[in-house]
Amino acid sequence: MNEPPLRILHVFRAPLGGLFRHVLDVARGQAERGHEVGIFCDATTGGARADAVFGELSEILSLGITRVPMSRYPSATDFAALREANALRGRLQPDVVHCHGSKGGVYGRLPALFDPGRRYVTAYTPHGGSFNYKPGSAQHRLYMGVERLLERATDMFLFESRFIAGRFEAYIGHLPRTAHRVVLNGISPAEFEPVDHSQAAFDLLYLGELRAAKGVDTLILALAALRREGVTPRILIVGSGPDEAQLKAMTVAQGVAEQCVFAPPGPIRQALEQTRVMVIPSRAESLPYVILEAAAAAQPLIATHVGGIGEIFGPRHRHRMIPPDDVPALAGAIRAMLARPVQDRQDEAADLAETVRQTFRLDTMIDGVVSAYRDALAARRTGRSAVTSA
Incomplete structure (x- = not known):
C-alpha cells in the first residue's frame, strides 16, 4: 500500500x-x-x-x-x-x-x-x-x-x-x-571507495573539533613522547574549535610544532588522501561519523575505546582500541602502526571497511x-x- x-x-x-x-x-x-x-x-x-x-x-x-x-x-x-x-x-x-x-x-x-x-x-x-x-x-x-x-x-x-x-x-x-x-x-555506497594514499605527505591525521572532549592534547603529548625516542611523524590536524589557539601553543611548548600542520575544516576524503593513518584520541563520543567515513574508505585507524566507537570496530577489531587519556598507550599505538608493513595495515583497514559496510x-x-x-x-x-x- x-x-x-x-x-x-x-x-x-x-x-x-x-x-x-x-x-x-x-x-x-x-x-x-x-x-x-x-x-x-x-x-x-x-x-x-x-x-x-x-x-x-x-x-x-x-x-x-x-x-x-x-x-x-x-x-x-x-x-x-x-x-x-x-x-x-x-x-x-x-x-x-x-x-x-x-x-x-x-x-x-x-x-x-x-x-x-x-x-x-x-x-x-x-x-x-x-x-x-x-x-x-x-x-x-x-x-x-x-x-x-x-x-x-x-x-x-x-x-x-x-x-x-x-x-x-x-x-x-x-x-x-x-x-x-x-x-x-x-553512510552511502560511494563512501566505501578506498582512498588513494600514493601522494600522502603526512603520516598521521586528526580530523574533528578542537576542544577538550576530543583529546587532541593527549595526541600532542604522545607526539612529544615519540620525539624523545627519535620518532617524528608529521601530522595534519584538520578542524576548528574553542581550544585551537591553546593547542597550537601546546605544540610549541612540547617541541613538536614543526611536525604539526593545522588546517581548517574541509572534505574528509581530501584529508584522508594526504595522510597514511587517522588518529582519534577522544575522551567522549556518541557514534562519530568521522570514524565511520574513515573506516569505510579503508583508512588505517587508531581510536580510543569511548562512546559508540566500539560498535563501529565490532568484535573483530575492538581489541585494537586504546583507553582515553593514556599518553603511553597512544604513543605505543602510533609507533606500532607506523612500523607495520603498509600492506598489513591496509589489509586490516579493508577488513574493517567490510564490517562497516554490513552494518551502517x-x-x-x-x-x-x-x-x-x-x-x-x-x-x-x-x-x-x-x-x-x-
Missing part, C-alpha cells in the same frame, strides 16, 4: 559536526523519497560551509530552512528561539517534529509537553548531547532533570547508537517509557527513521503504544 508523504521538521542547534551530517543525510533522503521536509537551526554557527550546503538543499526542502540566533548554553536567547520555533511549527503544520541534540530537544519538545492532544508527533535523537556531561556535575544534574521532564513529550526516541541508549538508561534510571528504538547512523547503511537509516515516524503517528491517532525495538 502506498502511504502518503509526511511533513517533517528537523529542529537542532548548530550546523556543525556529526549531528549536522546526520540531519543532512536524513533530510535529503526523506525529500528524495517524496516527503516535505524543513529545517530549523542556529544562524550564528556553521560559517561558509553551512551556507553552501543550505544553498544546495534549499531546492529540495519544500518546508524551507529557517535560521535564528541560538546559544549553546541556556541563555535569554532561548526564549526568542523557542518562540520562533513554535511559530514555525504553527505555520508549517508538520506531521513530525524531529529534534536533534539537547538544545533541539528543548525547542521541539517543550511546547508538546503542554499540548497532550496534538496531532503531530515528536521524535528525539540525542546525539550524545546532554548525556556526555560528567555524571554528578551540576550541569549533568540539570540536563538530566530536563530530559526526565521532556520524556513525557516524546513520542519516539531514535538512538543513533546502542551506547547512547545505554547512557539514557543509566542516567535517567530506565529506558524510555515511550516508544524507542536504535537506528544506527549510515544509509538507506537502512533513512527507512528506519521514517518507519519509526509512521509507527508513532499511528499510535497517536489510535491511542495505543508504538512498537519499541532494540
Whole structure:
C-alpha cells in the first residue's frame, strides 16, 4: 500500500559536526523519497560551509530552512528561539517534529509537553548531547532533570547508537517509557571507495573539533613522547574549535610544532588522501561519523575505546582500541602502526571497511527513521503504544 508523504521538521542547534551530517543525510533522503521536509537551526554557527550546503538543499526542502540566533548554553536567547520555533511549527503544520541534540530537544519538545492532544508527533535523537556531561556535575544534574521532564513529550526516541541508549538508561534510571528504538547512523555506497594514499605527505591525521572532549592534547603529548625516542611523524590536524589557539601553543611548548600542520575544516576524503593513518584520541563520543567515513574508505585507524566507537570496530577489531587519556598507550599505538608493513595495515583497514559496510547503511537509516515516524503517528491517532525495538 502506498502511504502518503509526511511533513517533517528537523529542529537542532548548530550546523556543525556529526549531528549536522546526520540531519543532512536524513533530510535529503526523506525529500528524495517524496516527503516535505524543513529545517530549523542556529544562524550564528556553521560559517561558509553551512551556507553552501543550505544553498544546495534549499531546492529540495519544500518546508524551507529557517535560521535564528541560538546559544549553546541556556541563555535569554532561548526564549526568542523557542518562540520562533513554535511559530514555525504553527505555520508549517508538520506531521513530525524531529529534534536533534539537547538544545533541539528543548525547542521541539517543550511546547508538546503542554499540548497532550496534538496531532503531530515528536521524535528525539540525542546525539550524545546532554548525556556526555560528567555524571554528578551540576550541569549533568540539570540536563538530566530536563530530559526526565521532556520524556513525557516524546513520542519516539531514535538512538543513533546502542551506547547512547545505554547512557539514557543509566542516567535517567530506565529506558524510555515511550516508544524507542536504535537506528544506527549510515553512510552511502560511494563512501566505501578506498582512498588513494600514493601522494600522502603526512603520516598521521586528526580530523574533528578542537576542544577538550576530543583529546587532541593527549595526541600532542604522545607526539612529544615519540620525539624523545627519535620518532617524528608529521601530522595534519584538520578542524576548528574553542581550544585551537591553546593547542597550537601546546605544540610549541612540547617541541613538536614543526611536525604539526593545522588546517581548517574541509572534505574528509581530501584529508584522508594526504595522510597514511587517522588518529582519534577522544575522551567522549556518541557514534562519530568521522570514524565511520574513515573506516569505510579503508583508512588505517587508531581510536580510543569511548562512546559508540566500539560498535563501529565490532568484535573483530575492538581489541585494537586504546583507553582515553593514556599518553603511553597512544604513543605505543602510533609507533606500532607506523612500523607495520603498509600492506598489513591496509589489509586490516579493508577488513574493517567490510564490517562497516554490513552494518551502517544509509538507506537502512533513512527507512528506519521514517518507519519509526509512521509507527508513532499511528499510535497517536489510535491511542495505543508504538512498537519499541532494540
